[in-house]
Amino acid sequence: MAKSDKQFVSISIIGLPGSGKTTFLAALWALVNERRVAKVLSFDSIGENDHSYLRKIVTVWRKATEQARTKLTGLSAVRMNLKDGKGNVVEIAMPDAPGEDFRAMWEDRELGRALGDSLANGNILLLLNGNKVKMPAWVTERAAQRRATGTQKTASLPKDWHPRAAPTQVQLVDLLQLISHAPVGHTGRRIVVMISAWDKVEGEKLTPDAFLVAKLPLLAQYLEAGRDGWTSRVYGVSAQGGEYDGNDVNAEPVEGGAPKKTRNSRDADRLREVDIPANRIRLIFGEQESNDLTEPLQWLMQ
Template identity: 30%
Template sequence: MDANFVVMGLPESGKTTFLAALWHLIEAGDTDCHLALDGYKGNLTYLNKIAEAWRTFQNVPRTPYGEEVDVSIGLRNQITGERGTAFFPDVAGEVFDRQVIDRRCRSDFVDAVSADDGVLFFITANTHEDFLSLAELNARLGIAAGVAPINVGGAAPVTNNGGEEELGANPAVHGRDWRREDIPRQVKIVQILSDLQRSPFAQRRRRVAIIVSAWDLARSMNMTPRAWLASHMPLVDQYLRTNSIAFEHEIYGVSAQGVDLRNAAAVDEAAKLPQSSRRIQIVGSEGEGHDLTLPLVWLMSAKE
């Protein structure tokens, strides 16, 4: 039986770079991997464009929000013969961001998720935004150092030097108001996952392969991807572990680019590799390697 997978993740979580490297890997066939190309639907020009950027060590261009480039890639397991389709819906991650903020999503996306057999969910290892200090948060909101915090319900009103009550923050002093866009990344991730278990989505147990992208940023921590998630995304980790009835999950650390493009020396070394696909780094429960298709192999191995 063919399996279908939906790719999800917030903006800048690594989906497009993963797609570029995956397309190169299964099309070029320059290194061993479990899955082979078994057809596709979507914009071939777009796929070739991002794969060429990946091959030539350029930043893979992100998809502008609102430009629909849905891509479906058919895959075949070269050992077992199992088949599957990975659906990258509107690769721009803003579609998932807006789902949390506006509580809306496209009907065709609902249909795709309702028919899926698993989810490939991307989380970036570049998580600095979720760990801002109070000083950094105040700076982000435009609040000057030493300024009294914004008055909240129940507290005595703040008075100005003339003795008049200021019922609320002065934006010129306190900065802008908090917005829904400021929701921490891991809160958004939990919201997206929890949405899958309520209407309009079909409610059932799903397999979720968590992809921690930009894994090269986490390598020096000497942690497994599972330990990294528990340490840096504790809310996501706890949600997945306490909702095992709804989700069976596996976690992979992935560096699809394989090198920091700002490091000229590292790029030069990577360019000397006999196969471009050897740049790819993936860490999972099976160990380390270069086969970017392993998470999809795990999703396809679900027992009926």
């Protein structure tokens, strides 16, 4: 490809509410614009695209402050022109939809035309919060807990079931199946599974692949079986590098009204002291660690 040529690549970032999509985009924007940090793809230009949303979220990210909930009217696409080491330019278009839109696909079986069109082509970056995985309630485990505590099973009135009560892996597998078949999408695409909040779960001493197998076995088996033709990679990511201000809802003020220094606020102070904010990013692939969020994007572009 000639240096002046430009490719167009569509990568859809999907995930349930709280999966970290906004934080990922903010960290990515900070990284590609940071010349002092090595990466496989760097910023080339923004073209005629409006990047006010990116400027807003990266400002919050640099301050180590919790991002506000994504509130979009209609589907918005984050676009940026990136280039590799040879000067080849690719325009990345990442439709940015709130997690509630993806939850509605599972709970209400509803999908807007604009979001459906954006999911029909291109490859997928699936974000899931490793610290908020809703596990199945196994009958054998409940029985073992009762035996261990000496409690008896008590009769209770049945509760109305809501789709939101389903385990995380069930919701995500259904979501991937929906975008793998007509009229929404097609089979045979690449997908990056990005386990966010990796700093919260790395204490279990598992690689991202092993974490997926251990905590979301249904999702891991679905991807491995290849029924819908997914070619997958699994990463762990801490796009913010630690706890931000605003994450601790139980923080209480000290005498005089000054905010009490919690572990979260102390961690946020540490993050703000990092000379190059992009160095706060941690990306884990197998046993390797870097801060290059563009590496998964390059793999998805192939």
